[in-house]
Amino acid sequence: MTDRVLLTGISGFLGGHVAVELLRAGFRVRGSVRSAAKADKVRAALAAAGADLSRIELVTLDLKSDDGWPAAMADTRYVVHTASPFVLGQPRDRMDLIRPAVDGTDRAVRAALATEVERVVLTSSTVAVAYGHPPGRAAVYTDKDWTDLSGKGVTAYFESKTRAERRAWELMDAAGRRQDLAVINPGGILGPLLDDDPGTSAMIVLLLLNGRMPAMPRAPMALIDVRDVAAAHVAALAAPEAGGRRYLMVERLTTLADLAEVLRQAFPERARSIPRRQIPDWLLRGIGIFNADMRNLAEEAGNPRRYDSAPVAALLKRDLIPVPVSAVETARSLIGTSAV
Numbered sequence: 001m002t003d004r005v006l007l008t009g010i011s012g013f014l015g016g017h018v019a020v021e022l023l024r025a026g027f028r029v030r031g032s033v034r035s036a037a038k039a040d041k042v043r044a045a046l047a048a049a050g051a052d053l054s055r056i057e058l059v060t061l062d063l064k065s066d067d068g069w070p071a072a073m074a075d076t077r078y079v080v081h082t083a084s085p086f087v088l089g090q091p092r093d094r095m096d097l098i099r100p101a102v103d104g105t106d107r108a109v110r111a112a113l114a115t116e117v118e119r120v121v122l123t124s125s126t127v128a129v130a131y132g133h134p135p136g137r138a139a140v141y142t143d144k145d146w147t148d149l150s151g152k153g154v155t156a157y158f159e160s161k162t163r164a165e166r167r168a169w170e171l172m173d174a175a176g177r178r179q180d181l182a183v184i185n186p187g188g189i190l191g192p193l194l195d196d197d198p199g200t201s202a203m204i205v206l207l208l209l210n211g212r213m214p215a216m217p218r219a220p221m222a223l224i225d226v227r228d229v230a231a232a233h234v235a236a237l238a239a240p241e242a243g244g245r246r247y248l249m250v251e252r253l254t255t256l257a258d259l260a261e262v263l264r265q266a267f268p269e270r271a272r273s274i275p276r277r278q279i280p281d282w283l284l285r286g287i288g289i290f291n292a293d294m295r296n297l298a299e300e301a302g303n304p305r306r307y308d309s310a311p312v313a314a315l316l317k318r319d320l321i322p323v324p325v326s327a328v329e330t331a332r333s334l335i336g337t338s339a340v
Contacts, residue, residue, distance in 0.1 A: 004028040005237070006076045006117075008061060011038045012159035013201045014123065015044055016079055017230035023051050024233050032061035032072060032083065033065050038067055045195040063104025067192040069111040076115065081108040082123040084164065089261040094156035101160035102167050109181075119180050119243065120172070121236045123229075124165040126248060127158040127186045141309045143246035145308030160222045182236035186229045186249040187222030187307070192324035193333035194218045200294045201226070205330045208260050211273035212289075216256035220304045224249045225321035228312075235315050239325070242315060251320040255328055259327050307333050 007021055009015035011029030022029050023046075033039055039058045040149065047053055059072045063083060071078075075150045084101045112120045130141045147154060154162075165183060172181040189201045198206050204221075208214040229249055236242040257278055264271040300306025314318060 004030055004076045005078045005080055006030050007080045007082065008032045008073055011042050011078050012082060013199050014226055014229060017226045018082060018305060019046055019056070020049050020051055021230040021234045023055055028055045029055045030059060030072060030076060032059050032255040034062060036060050041195065049194050063100045063107065067106065068129060074109045077118055078234050079108060079112040079117050079120045081105060081120065084123065091168050094159065097156045098160040101164040104162040104318060105168050106171065111169050111224050113175050113177065118184065119237055121233050122165065122181065122183045123166050124183045124185045125161040126250060126307060128162040128165045128246060129185055132157050135303045140237050140306045140308050141248065143248060143311065181244065182242040183246045184229060184232050184236065184249060185246055186224045188228045189229055190223055190323065190330045191226030192329045195280040196337040198334055202330050204256065205259065205327055206334055208263055208274055209270060209331055209334060210255065215277040215279045216260065216275055218255060220253040220255055221254055222250040222305065222307060222328065223323045224251050228316065228320050231316055232312050233306045239315060245316065247312040247315060248307045248309055249312050250309050253304055254304065254323055260329050262324045269333060307321055314329055
């Protein structure tokens with residue numbers, strides 16, 4: 001069997017970086033896109049990043065359909081499943097987000113089990129770890145923690161990631177192959193873009209740069225660099241110790257005000273557009289009576305969560321990239337496009 005990896009979601013921000021890392025590590029990559037129309041853009045972005053396109057094959061897969069999965073799995077040694085719906089706002093019907101996330105993970109894992117690949121690496125999130133718990137928790141969150149779906153403040157997105165990851169573990173446990181699954185649980189992801197689409201991951205930096213955020217909520221954010229997340233996916237493929245484990249990935253907690261100051265220092269010519277004012281917590285709580293997103297931000301402001309990322313640093317055998325560096329490189333990528 002060749003060292004071919006089926007990589008779902010290759011057209012995404014993280015998926016593209018994972019593809020670059022896989023190719024650098026010597027793997028062949030079979031990447032999935034939702035439509036053939038995206039194929040040329042993916043190839044162009046990867047070529048610009050220095051990828052060897054001769055070792056990339058693109059196939060069309062839909063998280064909501066069984067079509068194409070057996071063929072996509074043929075002659076593959078590993079599966080990296082990064083594809084999952086991601087939105088900034090919350091859908092009117094929670095299941096519009098939850099169903100494709102869970103069903104897509106179900107399809108990817110079942111297809112992997114059917115062809116007996118050696119390992120599956122799944123992209124999950126810290127939102128599958130640290131939410132729905134009583135506020136004010138002082139203990140650090142670890143890979144043993146799970147989001148409590150019956151708890152307060154669990155959004156449709158949080159539920160989608162939690163249920164999708166749990167489904168993956170259930171399927172692998174039922175097959176007696178728990179050690180053949182590794183899960184990466186990153187916080188919010190920043191870092192350099194591979195194309196001119198800012199997507200949703202870079203949106204917080206974009207909003208700070210373009211002057212469309214007059215004031216900032218105080219809620220702390222758990223952030224990580226996309227290159228570290230991509231490298232962790234690749235390291236987890238072959239490392240024996242990675243099997244059967246979850247890896248939380250947060251370099252630090254920071255606020256929008258912290259990021260704004262970093263950007264002002266790095267791009268003084270844009271300093272006047274970058275906000276300085278913060279929204280008082282009491283105002284967020286008031287707005288939250290009518291707006292669920294604002295209500296969630298108000299709850300975050302008084303409830304910082306700390307995460308144990310030491311295991312993933314040990315897996316990578318290096319320190320994580322500092323968030324200020326990630327923020328500046330995100331901004332530099334955005335400035336180089338028409339987004340700002």
